[in-house]
Amino acid sequence: MRYVFMALLLVSCHLSLVSDAHAMHISEGILPFNWAVAWFLVVLPFMAFGLYQLKKLSKDDLSFKPLVGLMAAVVFIISCMPIPVPTAGTCSHPCGTGISGILLGPAISTLVGAVALLIQALFLSHGGLSTWGANILSMGVVGSFAGYITFRTMRALKANLLIAGFMAGLFADWATYASTAAELAAGIRGDSDFLPLFGKILLAFIPTQLPLGILEGAMTAGMVVLLYKKRPDLLVKMRVLKPEEVAI
Amino acid sequence: MHVLTEHSRIDHALARIDARVKILSALVILAMILSYRGFAFPGLVTLICLILTFGMGVRLRVLLLRYSEPLFIAAVIIAVKLLFAGKDPMFSAQFMGIAINGYRDGFLEGLQIANRIVSAVSLIALLGFSTPFAEFIAGLSWFRVPKGFVEILMFAYRYIFVLFDDAQVIYQAQKNRLGYSTLRRGLSSFGTLAGSLTIKAFDHSQSTTVAMMQRGYDGTMPMLKHKPFRLHEVAMTMVLLICLGVLWKI
Numbered sequence: 138m139r140y141v142f143m144a145l146l147l148v149s150c151h152l153s154l155v156s157d158a159h160a161m162h163i164s165e166g167i168l169p170f171n172w173a174v175a176w177f178l179v180v181l182p183f184m185a186f187g188l189y190q191l192k193k194l195s196k197d198d199l200s201f202k203p204l205v206g207l208m209a210a211v212v213f214i215i216s217c218m219p220i221p222v223p224t225a226g227t228c229s230h231p232c233g234t235g236i237s238g239i240l241l242g243p244a245i246s247t248l249v250g251a252v253a254l255l256i257q258a259l260f261l262s263h264g265g266l267s268t269w270g271a272n273i274l275s276m277g278v279v280g281s282f283a284g285y286i287t288f289r290t291m292r293a294l295k296a297n298l299l300i301a302g303f304m305a306g307l308f309a310d311w312a313t314y315a316s317t318a319a320e321l322a323a324g325i326r327g328d329s330d331f332l333p334l335f336g337k338i339l340l341a342f343i344p345t346q347l348p349l350g351i352l353e354g355a356m357t358a359g360m361v362v363l364l365y366k367k368r369p370d371l372l373v374k375m376r377v378l379k380p381e382e383v384a385i
Numbered sequence: 386m387h388v389l390t391e392h393s394r395i396d397h398a399l400a401r402i403d404a405r406v407k408i409l410s411a412l413v414i415l416a417m418i419l420s421y422r423g424f425a426f427p428g429l430v431t432l433i434c435l436i437l438t439f440g441m442g443v444r445l446r447v448l449l450l451r452y453s454e455p456l457f458i459a460a461v462i463i464a465v466k467l468l469f470a471g472k473d474p475m476f477s478a479q480f481m482g483i484a485i486n487g488y489r490d491g492f493l494e495g496l497q498i499a500n501r502i503v504s505a506v507s508l509i510a511l512l513g514f515s516t517p518f519a520e521f522i523a524g525l526s527w528f529r530v531p532k533g534f535v536e537i538l539m540f541a542y543r544y545i546f547v548l549f550d551d552a553q554v555i556y557q558a559q560k561n562r563l564g565y566s567t568l569r570r571g572l573s574s575f576g577t578l579a580g581s582l583t584i585k586a587f588d589h590s591q592s593t594t595v596a597m598m599q600r601g602y603d604g605t606m607p608m609l610k611h612k613p614f615r616l617h618e619v620a621m622t623m624v625l626l627i628c629l630g631v632l633w634k635i
Contacts, residue, residue, distance in 0.1 A: 359576015
């Protein structure tokens with residue numbers, strides 16, 4: 138009860154401080170040096186695999202690199218756009234890596250997330266260079282893989298595009314924020330135990346991030362359905378759907 | 386998006402320094418900030434960065450916008466550390482029958498992290514204000530950042546502004562048609578907006594590839610050629626880093 142009360146107190150502080158809650162990237166300077174380096178080393182294999190895939194796919198299709206770059210620009214713009222969070226009475230920002238995970242695959246989507254995060258760190262001070270690795274892990278790796286795996290699983294279970302897109306956006310968002318809370322707790326815990334602090338951080342952000350995940354799910358579903366209606370050829374090209382699933 | 390536009394004065398002395406020197410110095414100072422235990426060094430870096438940033442003619446409003454998210458996160462961390470971490474009691478209060486305890490050591494630890502955040506953000510903001518993005522990208526390629534990554538970074542940066550203009554046109558059209566009048570319609574409109582941007586991104590990528598192929602594109606992009614390092618810049622940077630290193634050690 139005490140923790141719930143404290144968490145609510147923190148949330149009300151946070152809402153009184155800002156009217157526009159930003160996507161929860163870990164800010165520059167929060168993580169101590171060893172954690173900053175450790176998270177960067179963790180994401181390196183994912184980035185290397187993404188670059189390998191990029192090289193392989195762009196050999197056959199010269200337009201693939203520009204497409205990945207433009208998708209990074211789309212993810213950047215989406216994650217800068219405010220959407221209203223009714224329970225918090227504020228605006229927040231979606232992550233956008235769920236949709237790029239669905240369209241480009243999780244490995245390339247990790248690169249997309251890394252590019253968007255680097256530009257955000259330099260131009261908007263959202264995230265940072267020292268927390269780049271940690272943010273790539275949560276938004277790029279976890280968000281992309283969660284979105285991709287959820288979408289594929291839902292499709293395998295015969296869910297339609299709307300439901301599969303919604304669930305992918307929802308879980309990509311929630312997984313991103315859960316992993317961000319874990320990284321934050323590990324980085325700032327000092328001498329405290331990890332699990333209690335992780336629980337408190339998670340609790341403090343639930344009033345904003347719980348509805349935001351639902352909103353991101355709705356947005357992802359809307360995007361996938363629009364692509365299916367307007368440009369089903371793109372979904373086939375990006376191997377989201379098989380040609381027989383689309384009546385072109 | 387106006388926040389995105391570069392606010393640096395390219396005629397300023399700091400903007401003329403080689404991007405590679407600035408990137409390397411920023412990373413070294415960042416490492417010093419992150420590994421420092423205390424208030425003095427990050428505070429000093431913040432002060433120097435703010436003086437240089439204002440010296441470059443960056444407006445206060447732009448700077449405040451930059452600091453809004455990091456300051457919010459710093460405030461949350463101070464509160465979390467004050468209320469949940471530490472052993473040395475600072476205050477105790479009752480609210481609606483629930484005991485709230487604050488801890489002095491937790492508060493100090495929170496302040497230390499907040500100080501680190503402000504200092505690191507000031508440093509990277511200064512780097513962003515003083516380095517045109519094209520030079521930053523060229524600097525990354527000199528540091529042997531994989532070419533594939535640098536290329537998609539270039540494409541992304543070039544097309545952010547194009548796609549943002551597209552997004553604004555679609556958003557305005559949706560708004561004029563009451564697309565954001567209710568939450569349900571707002572969500573639907575936002576999904577359509579994001580989907581339309583994806584379609585436009587795909588179309589732009591096709592037309593860009595065709596245009597580049599006509600100019601000899603074979604799958605790799607040429608990078609900016611670097612001039613040789615200027616000795617006085619390297620020497621001054623070394624002196625600055627040594628001075629900061631000594632202060633960091635003290």
